[in-house]
Amino acid sequence: MIDTHCHIDYPQYQEDFDTFIARQKAGGVSKIIVPGVSAESIQTIKAVCQKYPDYLLAGIGLHPTEVKEDWQEQMQQIANELPKNYIALGETGLDYHEDITFKEEQKTVFKQHLKWALQYDLPVIVHSRDAVEDTLSCIREVDTNHTLQGVFHCFSGSYEVAKQITDMGWFLGIGGVITFKNCKLAEGLAKGIPLDFIVLETDAPYMAPVPNRGKLNESIWMCYVVEKLAEVYACSPEHIIAQTDLNAKKLFRLGN
Ligand SMILES: [Zn+2]
Numbered sequence: 001m002i003d004t005h006c007h008i009d010y011p012q013y014q015e016d017f018d019t020f021i022a023r024q025k026a027g028g029v030s031k032i033i034v035p036g037v038s039a040e041s042i043q044t045i046k047a048v049c050q051k052y053p054d055y056l057l058a059g060i061g062l063h064p065t066e067v068k069e070d071w072q073e074q075m076q077q078i079a080n081e082l083p084k085n086y087i088a089l090g091e092t093g094l095d096y097h098e099d100i101t102f103k104e105e106q107k108t109v110f111k112q113h114l115k116w117a118l119q120y121d122l123p124v125i126v127h128s129r130d131a132v133e134d135t136l137s138c139i140r141e142v143d144t145n146h147t148l149q150g151v152f153h154c155f156s157g158s159y160e161v162a163k164q165i166t167d168m169g170w171f172l173g174i175g176g177v178i179t180f181k182n183c184k185l186a187e188g189l190a191k192g193i194p195l196d197f198i199v200l201e202t203d204a205p206y207m208a209p210v211p212n213r214g215k216l217n218e219s220i221w222m223c224y225v226v227e228k229l230a231e232v233y234a235c236s237p238e239h240i241i242a243q244t245d246l247n248a249k250k251l252f253r254l255g256n
């Protein structure tokens, strides 16, 4: 299993870091992608990823909820870092859920990430919350030749939205949400979203799947997401793991 979205640089994981990693490796997690969220996170992510090169892989980006007064300085620091040793731009995107004070700046920042992704030929990790229309129009505006690739991480949208994303050749990051009661995601996928466009993720420390909902999330718990996907696609958990691994390797251009 490849965890395509895990904030393992967060303080919650630092105390027993090596034990944590050993547990993920023993539980069948072959790689973990650590997305950037701010300029400040650059150094902490570097520090954790250096401990386990080829196992922990870093992204770099400015999360939409981190777009505040100092966004220009943060973007400058990110620009200075690019493109060395990063496997993806992100997370980046639009989040209108709680605060839309910096709505326009969020769009500017997101589009700049998309331009960098084109310039440096990197995939994009997209965070989109209550903003899917604007997110898609930013992508269409920048990626006029349809060369970008990316993932809508922590996807929980409808079949119609999933279809728009996968029709562009982009991926859906599926995590704990699919196991939540009252969640319609499984039904949406079952309507006809091919497994070829799905990657696994935790979004740890958040989004722990049932039966561990509310706990500090771990990549090994993606097994519960795999179980649910096996039901949706009427296949074995092994097949889900093999196909989502292949998808993640394709998207993030990972070796074996
Ligand atoms: Zn996110």
Ligand SMILES: [Zn+2]
Pocket (backbone or CB within 6 Å): 005, 007, 035, 091, 203
């Ligand atoms: Zn995240």
